[in-house]
């Protein structure tokens with residue numbers, strides 16, 4: 001895959017985050033929903049169906065006119081897009097030679113008709129694409145979008161469509177006690193010791209995991225030490241309770257976990273002394289959702305999870321309350337990134 005710095009940002013379109021391919025003008029050969037499946041595309045050279053070769057992707061029929069094909073994705077979390085990947089894996093004689101991407105920002109829960117009528121802005125100009133390749137396109141526009149439209153010219157197949165960016169949460173939903181560690185609120189993985197089987201970025205996705213593959217699984221540690229993951233919280237807040245879910249980790253749950261936090265606003269988090277213990281080293285059970293009530297008044301911006309000596313988790317949650325400075329920051333960030341036409345539809349809650 002073409003490595004661009006933006007691919008390190010959260011995939012806002014991913015089905016794992018709740019994205020949906022809500023419309024496409026055609027999907028005769030292969031279903032549009034495949035575009036945002038979180039796993040890598042799969043190909044069986046021998047599999048054919050009634051309509052032709054079976055592909056793990058979105059594929060339209062051969063056009064006999066001058067039009068082009070398109071698919072619209074409602075992002076799992078609205079945000080600022082830093083770049084997109086149009087992955088044509090396994091589409092070799094049937095990839096689209098050109099693509100473009102548009103974006104829109106719509107309040108509430110619009111119907112497909114309303115989305116189509118929304119104002120669309122081009123974020124990737126019509127650009128060349130090649131087959132069997134993760135075609136990467138950086139995006140410069142720094143406004144916040146709720147929907148994106150992938151256009152392919154004139155037709156063809158795309159295995160996966162990744163929309164990498166920063167989640168910009170709606171501050172009206174950041175009041176009260178919220179999950180400060182939820183990706184859908186804007187939390188991100190910043191470092192980890194080992195993502196051999198799957199990444200710790202998975203443990204902050206919405207909902208419960210449905211199997212071990214939807215969590216974080218490291219390899220068996222043979223050389224001493226322990227595995228860890230560090231996250232930037234969605235916003236600075238005071239933690240109230242912690243959830244450590246080892247569901248589906250039966251023979252490979254950690255023996256113990258420890259959680260520490262730090263506030264990057266008041267200390268240098270590169271320095272070990274900035275980190276305070278939130279949950280001391282505590283034994284955990286396999287396949288169990290553990291909840292821990294917390295006693296602290298200290299706000300945090302970052303969390304570090306240590307697992308001993310190794311082992312996987314399916315989810316990690318940190319419920320807490322934003323402090324007033326942090327809520328004001330979140331409001332200002334949202335308001336500043338809203339496109340003008342969206343601003344006119346919402347109350348001004350900027351700081």
Ligand SMILES: NC(=O)NC(NC(N)=O)C(=O)[O-]
Nearest residue numbers: 029051052053054059093094
């Ligand atoms: N071998 C193919 O992929 N052919 C066709 N596509 C499918 N899915 O059968 C086509 O025309 O692009």
